[in-house]
């Protein structure tokens with residue numbers, strides 16, 4: 287096989303290809319001011335939901351923001367619960383840890399993360415449609431303040447702990463969290 291003729295031709299082909307690639311990249315590069323939908327830059331790591339027979343349960347994980355701007359989760363929906371809320375856990379005047387709906391949603395800092403964990407911020411399933419059994423998968427959809435969305439699924443795990451009271455009291459008071 288005579289390589290002395292094919293190699294220069296190959297080099298020429300590569301050079302042309304690189305030129306084409308460079309031109310393409312320049313044309314499609316986004317303008318600096320272009321806003322990327324929050325749903326395109328957010329991911330979650332180690333998501334999981336707590337098993338429960340009925341009533342309320344919660345989901346956790348680490349939300350990551352890979353974008354250059356802070357993003358805000360304003361609501362969440364799921365096929366597992368008719369109603370969901372974004373909860374924070376705070377100490378009340380009596381010194382008890384209680385959970386309540388967070389004002390303004392979950393803010394994930396630019397290039398940073400927000401941990402959702404028992405005893406802290408979490409996704410609250412207020413009214414389960416069916417029992418959550420360990421090994422099940424639950425799908426959640428986060429909605430951001432720019433109306434973009436991010437869907438993820440979380441495995442159900444057994445967990446005991448973080449049984450804060452629900453601040454509104456009433457029928458939910460002392461309910462397993």
Ligand SMILES: [Cu+2]
Nearest residue numbers: 344373385410
């Ligand atoms: Cu809660």
